[in-house]
Amino acid sequence: MQRNLLRASNFQLLQKRFFKKYHVRVRFAPSPTGHLHLGGLRTALYNYLFARSNKGTFLLRIEDTDQTRVVPGAIEKLQDDLLWAGIIPDEDPTRGGPTGPYVQSARLELYKEQVLKLLNNESAYYCFCTETRLNLLRKEAIKCGQIPKYDNRCRHFNKDKVKEMLRKNSSYCIRFKLSSTPESFNDLVYGDVLHDISKTEGDPVIVKSDGYPTYHFANVIDDHFMEISHVLRGIEWQVSTPKHIMLYKAFGWDPPIYGHLPLILNADGTKLSKRQGDIKVESFRKQGIFPLALLNYVIGAGGGFYKEQQNQDLYSYQQLIKKFDISKLKMSSGKLMPEKLLEFNKLEIANLLRNEKNHKFLIERVKKLVLEAFSERKNDGSLQLDDYHIISTLKWSQNRISTLNDLVKEELAFLWIVPASVPNIEQAGCSDAIKLLNAELGEIDESNYKTDWMIMYLKNFAEKNKIPFAALMKILRSVLSGLKAGPPVAEMMEILGKDRTLLRLQRCVS
Numbered sequence: 001m002q003r004n005l006l007r008a009s010n011f012q013l014l015q016k017r018f019f020k021k022y023h024v025r026v027r028f029a030p031s032p033t034g035h036l037h038l039g040g041l042r043t044a045l046y047n048y049l050f051a052r053s054n055k056g057t058f059l060l061r062i063e064d065t066d067q068t069r070v071v072p073g074a075i076e077k078l079q080d081d082l083l084w085a086g087i088i089p090d091e092d093p094t095r096g097g098p099t100g101p102y103v104q105s106a107r108l109e110l111y112k113e114q115v116l117k118l119l120n121n122e123s124a125y126y127c128f129c130t131e132t133r134l135n136l137l138r139k140e141a142i143k144c145g146q147i148p149k150y151d152n153r154c155r156h157f158n159k160d161k162v163k164e165m166l167r168k169n170s171s172y173c174i175r176f177k178l179s180s181t182p183e184s185f186n187d188l189v190y191g192d193v194l195h196d197i198s199k200t201e202g203d204p205v206i207v208k209s210d211g212y213p214t215y216h217f218a219n220v221i222d223d224h225f226m227e228i229s230h231v232l233r234g235i236e237w238q239v240s241t242p243k244h245i246m247l248y249k250a251f252g253w254d255p256p257i258y259g260h261l262p263l264i265l266n267a268d269g270t271k272l273s274k275r276q277g278d279i280k281v282e283s284f285r286k287q288g289i290f291p292l293a294l295l296n297y298v299i300g301a302g303g304g305f306y307k308e309q310q311n312q313d314l315y316s317y318q319q320l321i322k323k324f325d326i327s328k329l330k331m332s333s334g335k336l337m338p339e340k341l342l343e344f345n346k347l348e349i350a351n352l353l354r355n356e357k358n359h360k361f362l363i364e365r366v367k368k369l370v371l372e373a374f375s376e377r378k379n380d381g382s383l384q385l386d387d388y389h390i391i392s393t394l395k396w397s398q399n400r401i402s403t404l405n406d407l408v409k410e411e412l413a414f415l416w417i418v419p420a421s422v423p424n425i426e427q428a429g430c431s432d433a434i435k436l437l438n439a440e441l442g443e444i445d446e447s448n449y450k451t452d453w454m455i456m457y458l459k460n461f462a463e464k465n466k467i468p469f470a471a472l473m474k475i476l477r478s479v480l481s482g483l484k485a486g487p488p489v490a491e492m493m494e495i496l497g498k499d500r501t502l503l504r505l506q507r508c509v510s
């Protein structure tokens with residue numbers, strides 16, 4: 001508690017000091033190495049909310065300096081997932097902006113120019129160690145039970161030696177001189193943090209032998225030139241922050257304020273793994289999860305909002321922005337609550353349905369789903385896809401479905417297609433009854449096709465014709481839906497309406 005207060009007051013102090021001077025500029029800086037997953041989505045979201053709640057700017061920067069890991073198409077996919085999630089950058093590779101380009105591989109000249117500054121002020125040096133030597137060092141350290149790290153040998157080469165090596169065209173990389181004085185910093189989320197990196201690391205490479213900068217170097221240069229005021233990123237980067245701060249110092253620049261976001265874990269406390277397909281934003285999209293449901297699900301693990309979500313709370317974008325408060329972020333890892341995801345999605349379906357403006361969009365989505373699910377029926381004219389049917393079906397099924405995809409599962413397929421099988425009413429011994437029912441129902445006005453009215457009517461019909469009510473329901477359910485169990489028959493008749501009900505009855509009668 002006390003710690004939290006301390007953190008909050010620290011934060012306010014920092015805010016006062018900082019916000020007066022700068023406009024808030026934050027960034028999401030993924031590497032295009034695959035799909036956007038929940039961790040990345042959370043980082044993007046919190047940066048976005050931080051920007052929006054401080055009238056700041058949110059930008060997307062693609063960190064592709066490790067060209068061996070770049071996956072073709074990943075940048076486009078990332079941008080598409082962000083767009084889908086409603087996390088729209090103000091500046092990005094497509095939109096551009098005043099501090100672009102926003103893809104690191106297009107900024108190589110800048111890194112080249114900047115590294116010269118560090119070489120000139122002797123904060124960096126050429127390293128000519130071969131892979132073989134580095135491997136040997138590594139093996140040696142492991143053998144002696146020590147942490148493998150570079151021994152900084154080339155740091156001590158004199159100028160003539162360096163000149164000589166360069167003249168001989170020896171392959172080199174450029175390393176940064178880590179300071180042996182640990183660099184502490186105040187983390188927006190974790191308070192004061194101290195990692196003595198020189199204990200665990202040798203001088204890090206900042207420009208590789210292929211001329212490309214490493215992540216650490218390009219990241220710092222870009223945050224500086226893109227005028228980033230706050231860096232909010234995953235906790236896994238916290239150990240690198242002292243290194244980044246040392247780089248800022250070497251350049252004589254002010255570092256941004258850092259805040260690291262705690263890990264998100266599975267419900268059982270295990271780590272989310274990128275290998276698990278179900279943490280990809282894409283797989284949630286495919287499952288029919290709506291963006292707001294996914295965002296609410298993600299914020300459930302870890303907080304960051306001044307009012308904890310109550311059970312039935314599904315924050316809208318405006319509420320997310322309004323309630324976001326970084327000082328409320330928990331330091332401990334947060335667990336996802338999978339049972340909440342579908343609940344949120346249900347709430348979102350209900351929200352969307354409530355506003356007629358969304359109906360067109362919902363109709364399109366359902367049409368697409370139905371056409372995909374029953375593609376073999378696409379051309380025989382039997383798919384029931386008029387707008388009115390779709391919206392009334394959605395309203396009726398709201399409490400039965402968690403995603404729109406549920407609408408095309410076996411138990412609800414009857415909503416869209418005529419059942420494949422036609423029950424044999426002769427064999428079931430109710431041929432006369434169904435024929436009579438078909439004739440009577442034909443005379444009943446469409447407006448009476450309402451659940452309550454139909455129940456009464458069917459009960460009377462069964463009684464009058466001396467058929468057990470349960471048996472009548474069983475055969476009717478089968479006629480209307482091809483199912484043995486499912487929604488109540490009178491409800492099915494309401495949702496199918498008069499024409500569709502009769503059409504299905506007539507198939508058995510004839």
Ligand code: GLU
Pocket residue numbers: 028029030031063215219232233234237
């Ligand atoms: N490119 C890094 C990543 O993919 C960015 C880390 C940072 O935000 O500084 O996570």
